[in-house]
Amino acid sequence: MVFYDGCSIFVLFIPYTFSYAELKAGTDDFSPINKLGEGGFGPVYKGMLSDARAVAVKQLSVASHQGKSQFVAEIATISAVQHRNLVKLYGCCIEGDKRLLVYEYLENNSLDQALFGNKTLFLDWSTRFEICLGVARGLTYLHEESRVRIVHRDVKASNILLDSDLVPKISDFGLAKLYDDKKTHISTRVAGTIGYLAPEYAMRGHLTEKADVFGFGVVALEIVSGRSNSDSSLEDDKVYLLEWAWQLHEDNRGLELVDPSLSTCNESEAKRVIDVALLCTQTSPNLRPPMSRVVAMLSGDIEVTPVTTKPGYLTDWKFSDSTTFLSADASTSNTDQSTQFSSSAGTTQLSDPNYTPVNVSASMLGEGR
């Protein structure tokens, strides 16, 4: 397929398109028994294709305003992006107003389930370290190595899936571009993932790949500590993971962050992960390293840059307040669906028309403390 965006001509490979009947048969008519879960984009079903491939079928729940060819063009972009640490997109289905995406099925569910779900899966230290590295490599590919640069926008533990060998695969990349970003949907997603949001994106909608670096830092700390980024059942000083991690770091007790359920742990690796995570979550995007440097620091190929300033944490955040604010804002947001890119010094700057500002004050970011 060839398409023209006003300045450049793109040649894209048309992705594999499945018939609705095939997916209906493969999921037993989208039987509730096969339902894997439901995310912001819609329900996801486990299915089996006629060639015996196990798949996850994602039904986009809000009809896209995009025309068929634009939808196919976007899918083609995502399908062209392939890496060991990204979930493989097998193809799509477009029939009438139905839009479905078909992914490889990953046996071991998501990282958040493994870390803070029912913990049927135990992740030892070396597995956790490899997961950190794998996620960092997947993001490096998306940001710096793939044909099209992609900012994921929603890096979090539930968007990292684990295959049968516990190799991490980043899911949902590129989806934000595809989706008909109704404001209600976006506000749900922003509210739902607040703990991973980079301050500049939360406050100003300023989106670069450094927002993903921030999200990675939060995930890395969750992997080391085995707890989620915010847990109100813990003692006051431990509720916010970033705040607690910084406190321990300042007191030279960084390794106390390590999950107590781990019987053994490689301390130098754990220290590296924590220090890199604190760098990744700096308030200023310029202080956050690019993902290729993160990989090099984690693997010990280069020294970890010393971190001297605290991360940008949202200490005073109240989830109920944020939901109220975001819902109220949703009705008044702009409806321009276009996304503008400009490129400078090799960095893709993306001003996100779907961004809903979050009512965050400087004190919430810990500034001036």
Ligand SMILES: Nc1ncnc2c1ncn2[C@@H]1O[C@H](COP(=O)(O)OP(=O)(O)OP(=O)(O)O)[C@@H](O)[C@H]1O
């Ligand atoms: N390729 C896949 N293989 C196996 N399970 C999957 C796959 N993709 C999604 N799932 C499961 O389906 C459920 C919903 O996933 P989905 O990615 O739609 O939402 P989410 O990541 O939980 O939330 P959000 O949309 O807010 O990011 C999750 O439990 C996830 O583990």
